[in-house]
Amino acid sequence: MSAPAGGSLAGRVVLVTGAGQGLGRGIALACAERGAAVAVTALSEAEAAVVAGEISGEGGRALAIGCDVTDQDQVSAAVAATLDAFGRLDGLVHNANSRFSGVGATLATVTDEAWDDQIAVGLHGAVFCATAALPGLRDSGGAMVIMSSLAGLNGAAQMPAYAMVKGAQRGLMKSLAREWGPLGVRVNAVAPSGVTPALEAYMERTPGAREHLTSRSALNRLGEARGDIGAAVAFLLGPDSRFITGQTLVVDGGAVTT
Amino acid sequence: MKRARVIGDGNLAWTLSAGLAQEGFQMGGDAGAVLALVVVLDHGRLIPMSLVEGGIAAWRERFDLTLAAARRDIEAARASLAGEGAIAVLVPVEGMTGAAGLTAYLAAVEGVRALVKSLGQAWAADGVRINCIALEAHVLHNDPNALRRVAIPLAAQLLSAGHPLSGTTLVAGGGVMAP
Numbered sequence: 001m002s003a004p005a006g007g008s009l010a011g012r013v014v015l016v017t018g019a020g021q022g023l024g025r026g027i028a029l030a031c032a033e034r035g036a037a038v039a040v041t042a043l044s045e046a047e048a049a050v051v052a053g054e055i056s057g058e059g060g061r062a063l064a065i066g067c068d069v070t071d072q073d074q075v076s077a078a079v080a081a082t083l084d085a086f087g088r089l090d091g092l093v094h095n096a097n098s099r100f101s102g103v104g105a106t107l108a109t110v111t112d113e114a115w116d117d118q119i120a121v122g123l124h125g126a127v128f129c130a131t132a133a134l135p136g137l138r139d140s141g142g143a144m145v146i147m148s149s150l151a152g153l154n155g156a157a158q159m160p161a162y163a164m165v166k167g168a169q170r171g172l173m174k175s176l177a178r179e180w181g182p183l184g185v186r187v188n189a190v191a192p193s194g195v196t197p198a199l200e201a202y203m204e205r206t207p208g209a210r211e212h213l214t215s216r217s218a219l220n221r222l223g224e225a226r227g228d229i230g231a232a233v234a235f236l237l238g239p240d241s242r243f244i245t246g247q248t249l250v251v252d253g254g255a256v257t258t
Numbered sequence: 259m260k261r262a263r264v265i266g267d268g269n270l271a272w273t274l275s276a277g278l279a280q281e282g283f284q285m286g287g288d289a290g291a292v293l294a295l296v297v298v299l300d301h302g303r304l305i306p307m308s309l310v311e312g313g314i315a316a317w318r319e320r321f322d323l324t325l326a327a328a329r330r331d332i333e334a335a336r337a338s339l340a341g342e343g344a345i346a347v348l349v350p351v352e353g354m355t356g357a358a359g360l361t362a363y364l365a366a367v368e369g370v371r372a373l374v375k376s377l378g379q380a381w382a383a384d385g386v387r388i389n390c391i392a393l394e395a396h397v398l399h400n401d402p403n404a405l406r407r408v409a410i411p412l413a414a415q416l417l418s419a420g421h422p423l424s425g426t427t428l429v430a431g432g433g434v435m436a437p
Contacts, residue, residue, distance in 0.1 A: 107373075164376070
């Protein structure tokens with residue numbers, strides 16, 4: 001693949017957090033495939049560099065940045081580095097998740113560390129991203145996408161803290177869409193169901209999990225990080241979604257219908 | 259005898275408590291039903307402020323404190339139930355629609371609604387139901403007559419034994435339709 005000159009994101013610049021692996025990597029690759037220059041940020045700069053190298057290897061433009069989204073200074077620096085490298089910012093995707101995100105715990109057993117870290121990464125990180133990105137997004141008439149979850153829509157009995165964070169992200173998105181609409185900046189969320197390394201590992205060690213998860217989808221398959229989830233995010237960042245804001249796009253093959 | 263308890267304080271809690279008593283609930287003590295108040299910010303602190311203008315300090319004050327108080331109240335409600343029972347959580351309906359200037363507060367509210375959905379699933383096996391009642395913020399804070407007319411009958415239904423709903427949000431905001 002080489003980045004097409006006339007792709008839907010040609011000439012645009014997108015920053016993706018948590019892009020070192022999984023869905024974030026898929027989103028970064030999908031945006032680059034459509035012509036965007038991509039700032040690939042991850043907690044591990046080495047992981048970010050690998051994904052940036054993949055994009056470069058496919059003929060795209062990318063910048064690898066190590067960034068802890070719970071540190072406001074690091075987020076501001078990542079946005080500044082993106083503007084320095086590419087001269088503009090058209091899209092920001094907040095995809096980073098806490099390391100506790102997939103850990104099951106009831107409300108009574110969830111630790112303060114897990115509760116606080118999920119809020120710090122999912123919500124505070126989103127606020128830091130939004131605050132740092134707004135001037136660039138306002139200048140470009142850009143868009144922000146927050147990666148929420150089906151748990152934020154439906155709840156999750158075994159992961160109430162995770163569901164709370166994902167629901168709160170949707171609340172943040174809705175109010176921010178109203179706040180930034182007059183500025184010409186759109187804000188949406190995606191509730192994805194896609195294959196990630198963590199999900200692959202879970203399905204490998206859990207008999208029947210792959211069949212169960214697949215059967216929930218009306219399309220009878222699991223989503224691909226790049227081709228399905230990444231493509232949907234790229235749509236929300238691109239010109240064809242210019243009248244869409246304040247929405248949660250469910251990208252799960254029809255497991256949930258709206 | 260139906261027993262209920264209101265978690266929270268202030269005029270809002272007093273109005274709700276009096277209203278539930280009129281609906282036939284015996285108030286106080288170990289409760290078979292609990293009304294948890296999650297509206298923790300007083301109206302004066304709901305002055306609209308943009309996310310960028312407020313910065314992280316305002317975010318922490320509005321989001322973190324709202325959520326922490328909601329979690330505390332819900333846990334207190336759960337602990338006060340004697341066996342099976344029901345919890346109703348009052349939230350502003352604006353969380354469902356979004357509102358400029360109230361980003362942090364309404365993000366917390368939507369987090370609470372997702373938490374209630376999760377707990378509705380998790381606590382079903384224990385015979386504990388939990389739901390939200392969404393009302394316009396001005397009703398929650400400034401309109402006790404509307405509160406008596408709308409919220410209390412709904413709460414009385416949701417808190418009654420044998421009611422089938424759990425994990426859902428009943429929207430009782432004038433003109434606001436559930437998305």
